[in-house]
Amino acid sequence: MSRQPKPSVEVRIAEHARHLGFDAVGFCRAELSDDDKARLREFVDQGWHGTMGWMKERLDQRSDPQALWPDVRSVISLGLSYAPDSDPLATLQQPDRGNISVYARNRDYHDIIKGMLKHLAQFVVKQGDGVEVKVFVDTAPVAEKPLAEAAQLGWQGKHTNLVSRADGSWLLLGEIYTTLDLAPSEPRAGSCGSCTRCLTACPTNAFPRPYRLDARRCISYLTIEHAGPIPHEFRPLMGNHIYGCDDCLAVCPWNRFAQAGRQAKLAARPELVAPRLDELARLDDASFRALFSGSPIKRIGRNRFVRNVLIAIGNSGTPALRDVAANLTSDQDAVVAEAAQWAVEQYP
Known part of the structure; x- marks a missing residue:
């Protein structure tokens, strides 16, 4: 044989x-x-x-x-x-809740x-x-x-x-x-074709042209990488995005072939799907660290995160959240205090 x-x-x-x-x-x-x-x-x-x-x-x-x-x-x-395993953009229809990028929910x-x-x-x-x-x-x-x-x-x-x-x-x-000399993988077909859904879905128009990204306009960059106050021109466009943004990813037609991820450690924690903005705004450093222990969100720190939450509060149009923002206008962090004042001013 x-x-x-x-x-x-x-x-x-x-x-x-x-x-x-x-x-x-x-x-x-x-x-x-x-x-x-x-x-x-x-x-x-x-x-x-x-x-x-x-x-x-x-x-x-x-x-x-x-x-x-x-x-x-x-x-x-x-x-x-x-x-x-569910619509990642569903939270965008709940203005009193925050939207966290799918990859950061665990x-x-x-x-x-x-x-x-x-x-x-x-x-x-x-x-x-x-x-x-x-x-x-x-x-x-x-x-x-x-x-x-x-x-x-x-x-x-x-x-x-x-x-x-x-x-x-x-x-x-x-x-x-x-250092191994490995044979390259065989080419596989696939392309975007004429589809432009991802480009038109971007709230801040962050794509100068197809296949090019201006990170300075990207909500993921603004909520994660950008320190200091977020430029006022982008704040109303951010909606309730408080960490990252999946808008351009979620609308891709190729997603219809994707099965839900199998890695249990990446499966969304219930408390990080549509979390309440009022509760997040009240986080101090200790409670922030406790809530996001082991999460990528912990990397940006309490102040940057609460800044994002306050912008979402300003965009929410929910009167009950005005007082939550007002309580932070004298926050020890100047960036948080400025974002809180901006949020208050969005209410008549």
Whole structure:
């Protein structure tokens, strides 16, 4: 009886990745296309990165994996689905409630994916003599989306995020850089076609043109990365978004093929789906830390978060919330106090 041929190293790695819980896996050379490099350069040259100075400071390493690690030969790109099991935009119809981005309604995905990547990396190093690896999950100058596209996990949609035929716009990404010389994944079809739903869904018109994002206008950037007062021109457009924004992701037609994510640690905590704005506004530092322990929201701190909540209160049109905002006009944090005063002034 003849023996079955041993699966290729790529097949072995992919099978183990799925065994660990990853929903997508692919391989590519450790290099970016000229088009991807030009897109990154334009993003910085136009100032679309806003205050995210690290985008500019380490652009060379982001544009060239070998500038970050000269020995890297291949990239293993991994995707973990966080597709919701209900309409993520339903909360937008409840003005006295806050809308939290789907990925942030439970545990911090950085911690989850990094643990999974480390387990997979241990498997990868056993696939040859002297194999070396480095793991990344949004914590280093790594062009995650272009590499995921090159590894055939999907394609960068007009909203600049990755779109997958199987998981829609709901994939969290991680990478393993390795000295292994891996065969690139076979091309897979898929495109946005003539669809522009993501572009028209954006409340703040953050897309200068398809496939380009001005982060300075993006609600996710404004509520998470932006320190200090949020520009007044964007406040009425933010609605009740208090951490991140899924508007452009949620309307993608490819989402109809996505099954709800399987990772229990990413399943929404009930108290973080449509949380009450009045309760969130009353959080002090200790109660904020307790509520968001283990959550990515904890990273931005109480003051920035309550600033976001107060803007949502100002947009709510709910008279009962006026007094909640008024109580914070003398908050010790100047940014919180200013946002509270703005919220009060939105009521006649």
